[in-house]
Amino acid sequence: MDLEKQRDVRAPEGEGCLVAAVRLPVRIVALVVVLPVRMLWDALVVAGRVVNDTVLRPVGRALLWLGRAVFVWPFVALWRYLLVPLGQALAWLVNVLVVVPSVWLYRYVLAPVGRGVVWVLRAVGVVVAAVGLGVYRGLAWLVNVLVVVPSVWLYTWVLTPVGHAVLWCGRGVAWAVGVLVGGVGTVLYWVARVLLVLPALAVWRWVLVPVGRVCAVVGREVWDALGHAWRVAGHVSRAVGRFLVSLLRWTFVEPARWVYRSVLTPVGHLLRDAVLRPVAEAARSAGRAVRQVLASARASVRQARADVRRALLGAPKEIRPAPPAPVRVPGTQGMRK
Template sequence: MELHEPPPRTRQPEGCLTVAIRVPLRIVVLVLVVPVRMAWDVLVATGRFLRDTVLRLLGRALLWAGTALFVRPLAGLWRHALVPVGRALARLGTVLVVVPAAWVYARVLSPVGHAVTWLLRGIATILAAAGNGVCTAVTWLARYLLVVPARWLYDRVLTPVGRAVARCARGLGWLLGMIGTGIGVALYGTLRVLLVLPALALWRWVLAPVGRFLAVVAYEVGDALGHAWRIAGRISRAVGRALATLFRWIFVEPLRRVYRTVLTPVGHLVRDAVLRPAAEGARVVGRAVREALAGARDTVRQARADLRRMLFGDPGQPAPVDRRELQRPATRSLGSSTTALTKD
């Protein structure tokens, strides 16, 4: 299967105004952006160095300090003080409040509530019966004293008057609509001649060309800033690499050579001539001190035993106990002399 590559993008022909704006604008923007990009790269490198060397260690130290000073004490306070106190208060509240309240509810309030409910139900039943009669009488009086006269008044008087008023309102609305339409047409023609046509001419012959010019300038400024930022980044990287190489040649390499040729042999010499003999001597001294302490402990233990023997005498020796198993009698056989026939 053949892969069809997309056709190359054709650049639109550019006018002389665009080219005349682009070249000097890019030069000026590059001169202005290079110091800003170099300062930005320096700040980024400094921030990374501080983050890796100072802020991370400071954060770990603050985390450890916060854990040691706040988290662990608060956790211990919660676990060993607040939780037992809360449990004790809960038990005390259960004994002093919940149990008496439950007893009062079950033994006092519930019977009183049932009695009051029964009494209110009886009163409500009586009132409902009386209310039904009163409502029936009031409904009959309201029907024949209010509803029937109001319906006759609506059908015979208000409906014809409302229809006449509606017809008058529709005629007045049509007349006002015609007057408003004429006034609107006249105002539209006047405003179109006085405002719309001049504004359209201003937009077409003044504002649109100026806007296109400003759009071209803004696009070229943004494009120039992008090119300048990228070129400044390359320049900044080149300058940084040159400074890093110079720093390595001036400081790092001499220090490395001094470390390899001077400090490492001196360190090995100090280790072999001083530190190892000192460590061996320290081990010998430590061994002698441990042996001396062991001898002193044995001496003190013997002296304490002698003193106890002088004061209380020798402890009695326990009687020996024969822990051997009991021997069972030998099994009788024909050759044994324990039988009655072979017994002497």
């Protein structure tokens, strides 16, 4: 239904017989060609995702951590614990040995000397400016008399009339040349139009335009067929993928799940209830019995050691002998003194 809707939406109105004759074969051929490519593409996409999730990402994270450990962290430690303190020490030395003496030299030596030199230069400049102004005025008068006045007379009474005459002659020659060039251009225009433009226009109108329209229709149909075949191949590829997943599930996963749930789980519960729990309880009982026997033996040894000490050295008057420790006999619930 989806494919039919897409085909109905994409179909233009007023299609001719050429479109109908080209569309079906092109789409069949495109589907046959594109289907293996689409299935191969989907398989490569799935394999790429699996490889990316299981191999590339862990390897990339390991390489990233290794790169940080080998390249980043040593340089960070070198910068933080060696270069920064060394730079601070060098900056302090430069400030003490260069900047402070330079500021003192500029403030108390160079600045006063510079102010004196500027004052002297200003005085010399005033004198030089007065002399230069007189020389400039004299030279300006000479240039005006010797150059400017003769040049103005020459431009007004000689160059201007000659220029007007030359301009009038140039306009006449330009008009004659324009007329000649216009006539030649008109003749060449009609010759080129008759020999080149009209045949080229006929070829364009009666040959190239129909061929272009046919090629455009064929190209559009081929493009639409490739898109349609790619979508159909995608549906087919997904259906094949679902079939393979279902086959793998019902062939391996579900039997393994059934064996685990119906066979291994009851057998495990039976072994746990019939063998492991009684063995563990017996081991715990044996451990308790051994601990009780060892406690009784330690109490007996302490009592015997105390009796021997009293027999050899006598009991101290201030310290009363401790009562014997209660002894638990295995297999009884009460305590015996």
